[in-house]
Amino acid sequence: MTPFNVTILGSSSALPTSCRFSTSQVVRMNEKYLLIDCGEGTQMQLRRYKIRFSRIDHIFISHLHGDHFFGLPGLLSSFSLLGRERDLHIYAHSEIQDYLNCQMRYIKGDEDFKIIHHPLNFKRTDVILDNKKMRVESFPLRHRIPCCGFKISEQKKDPHLLKEMIEKYDIPIADRVKIKEGSDFITSKGDIIPNSRLTKPSSPPRSYAFCTDTMYEEKIIPNIENVNMLYHEATFADDMKDWAEKTYHTTSKQAAEIALKANVGKLAIGHFSARYKNPKILLDEAKSVFSESYLAEDGKVFKIEN
Ligand SMILES: [Zn+2]
16 A cells, blocks of 8 residues: 655644654655655754655645744755755745745755745635645644644545456456446457456545644634544643633644544644643543544654555
8 A cells, every 4th residue: 555654753832842843744645755844953853764855845834933944944955955956845824935035045056946835825725736646735723823734635546457357358458547437348249347347446545634733623624524644733731721722722632622523533642832741641631532642752653544
């Protein structure tokens, strides 16, 4: 099966700690790597976890709070030093362009690769990347400043052609494509072999959603419904619910409630306040609502599976 997984590069909130970097993660689908958020030190984490920089062509920035994008200048500088030539797509608030234009003046070897900006829409759901293999949607979260969540889905796959049937009926290559699209096969003697005998359905497309930073917001549920895995921020424990609301963040229990209501496969919580030296309390609270809850830890790899 095509690899589809998420490596957590940073799981802390505003302040990085000695064992947690600021928010960043890499989603791998087959040989494509998507970077979501790029907190300070992201390139160090990419090195530590042996993720090849050159495979990253798309970077998604949820919002312009420093702990979610201050790693970009360093990463872009390294891209330049490594001789990158391929275009780099950055999906973020349009203001990031001013910030990066200023930074790029100090990055050696300018113009060696092109940055293509894709301004995010913070008012409604938007399809921001759609190709043969994957589809990425952005949708508004509820934070102090404009902020987007992202959903990454595999495209629907063609059914599998059964090898024994190809051999049995000696099906020519041209017909195999049509069968994959749903046609029956007519043998040279004129017998009709129904499509259902020739194929077996492929596994349903997998999907992953990323939601940070946000306060408890049920409006996002239609965007993340039934995903195989949800990453949701859980900055505070339940006893700080009022503070979470005031600062536009979520408690671990609330994150689990969203996971439950959206019927997701599993939940990874992250973006922990630096006050939690051991976030076990956050995990326990999440599990009391939604048993398939896990802690995001820097370096941890989560498989996205049906
Ligand atoms: Zn924020």
